[in-house]
Amino acid sequence: MNTEIFGIILMYATVLLIAIPFGSYIGKVFNNDKTWPDMVFNPLDNLFYKLGGINPGKDMNWKQHLLALLTINIVWFIISMFVLTNMSWLPLNPDNNPSMSGDLAFNTAVSFVTNTNLQHYSGESGLSYFGQLILMLWQFISAGCGIAIAAVVFFAMKENSIDRLGNFYRLFVRSCTRILFPVALVVALLLVFNGTPMTFEGKQTITSLQGDTVQVSRGPVAAFVAIKQLGTNGGGFFGPNSAHPLENPSYVTNIIETVSIFLIPIAMIFALGYILKRQKFAWIIFGVMTIGFLLLLIPTVINELGGNPAIARMGIAQPLGSMEGKEVRFGPAASAYWSINTTVTSNGSVNAMHDSLTPLSGMNALLGMMVNCFYGGVGVGFLNFYIFIILAVFISGLMVGRTPEFLGKKIEAREMKIAMIIALLHPLLILAGTAIASHIYANDPKTYAGWLNNPGYHGFSEMLYEFTSSSANNGSGFEGLGDNTPFWNIACGIVMLLARYLPIIGPVAIAGSLASKKYIPESAGTLKTDTVTFGILVFAVIAIVAALSFFPALALGPIAEYFSLY
């Protein structure tokens, strides 16, 4: 058991050791400072600009940035829809998998373009290799899009930035080629040489030692898994994601894949410190996020190692812990660690089935997504956190009775309205969605019997989880939910769309509006944002918003299940 805890410590220490210097590197990439791989990437990026017909030197204001982002996302959606509904006759389909139905294609296209990677299909039977490669493209560039737009907000937070917020395409290309690509390549190669398949051959039929005939699905798995982990995408090549022994064959690959989840989200915080030249502010943000993460992690590890009390009552041993839905090669501690990593960052990959987690672990996974900014998704995680900073600044301003200021800019009614709308959008989408689904189910449980894989409180949790995951752009699931139906495909698709673009538009609008205001130099009366006190205040705002919004729903699901079981 101790070796399992050591494994967790190793994974967290490794990610910190890499993420802190990598954050400075990301800062340099955004600032156009010199970095050592420039001699490779300068010509490469120039090729991208030339073929793309882009003038990378043209500065944009915040509205132009948003317009460019939304336009390119629409293009991606249209390409996705075409490919997913025509896979059966397109190339690279050795297993002869069918095309998707319209509603499933809509859900999948939205899911991958919005960096969610919610999957209402199983990769083995639901996609051709061509489909997989197209989705892998979105895994790169939707993540690059999130990183680029976070950079825009970073720039807007600088003094005297006004309208000089960089060029969207330039930030986007640099995010993809200089941040995501090199790391993805290293991770993919590590996976290739540690037993993860990378082939375009189809299924192989084998006869097992006992004499059964089975087919084994394969594919270009290593390339896909690397970027799925790094870009907080999370969509697995196979149905069971990184629980699948070909997607994650050993404890070593599990370390590599787990470290990849946190790497860029943590590095982005230090990139912010580099760009603003406020390292202490970055460390305060990091501190708040880390405390939130640990508060979710520690009880989850304890619960999973403790096992299922209903099984303990049968009189058998649970030396490993709760093993339903888990793999022996990882053990429950590493799976508990992954489950919180993946939910706080909006990654959504899994190495154990979340539906089978013990009740409070399931609740912590839900809470990670409900808060959605403890590290958060690549780029967008900081945007969510930014909203909470604005709220905290405003509240602390009220407490001392002066106009709230953040980094030398006055926060006024307009910014506050946007911040409140964005802060309340997430609970609205989750709770309204779950309420509608529960109503439909409760009215006619016979017709919708296929929805829920578990009765009672846990069944409610399955629906709550699906909407939370969609709204957090996470993509993990309580996968027992029978979700490939028009209702779930379309409802989740709409939630993912709103929950991706509005929380990008809001913070960028606030940052852009603040950037255009007059800079007020720091004085004795300025609220200092790089102090522990301010950190505590931000944490309190996050905790209060989450508790007030979600406690009733959690009480009906995982908390009720906990008391029925223990």
Added chain:
Amino acid sequence: MKENIFPAIRITLVCLLFFSGLYSLINLGAAQLASNNGKGDTIIQNGKTYFTNVGQQFTDDRYFYSRPSAVAYNAAGAGGSNKGPSNAGYLKTIRDRLDTFMVHNPGVNKSDIPSDLITASGSGLDPHISVQAANVQVKRIAKIRGIAKENIQQLILSHTEMPLLGLFGTERINVLKLNIALDKLN
């Protein structure tokens, strides 16, 4: 909108060539140097090919059982049970598995049976069992195969995969490798 649409389409196509195309090809090229050319690690035994990492169903009493699977070890449609911990139907399944195990392994203490032997894995393809899960089956296998218990225990010991560097992770046993070695004992 107009000034954005053409750059958007063009840059997307460039990305398609680079990230879906070139990136995949680099990895595919590297995979030719990896074991079995990146087609998945295999064990070849008596002319038959098995995937090292893909678990197989073992329900025959002559072999060490592998873990239960929600998909019967179908590696073309893997998955877990997705049963919640309080689900009454699920708990009945667990109890039935336990009873079946007790019938096939007379004289075993309930408290010696580890939960990984009666719960389904996340992938339904778990290639491993815990060391305790192997030990609890020794008596049955020794009797059916007519091999001394000590020999089988020795086999388990030599097939136990230790935590990484002895420090990180779980102890485990690859059931397929163990059973192949078991066949060689006779």
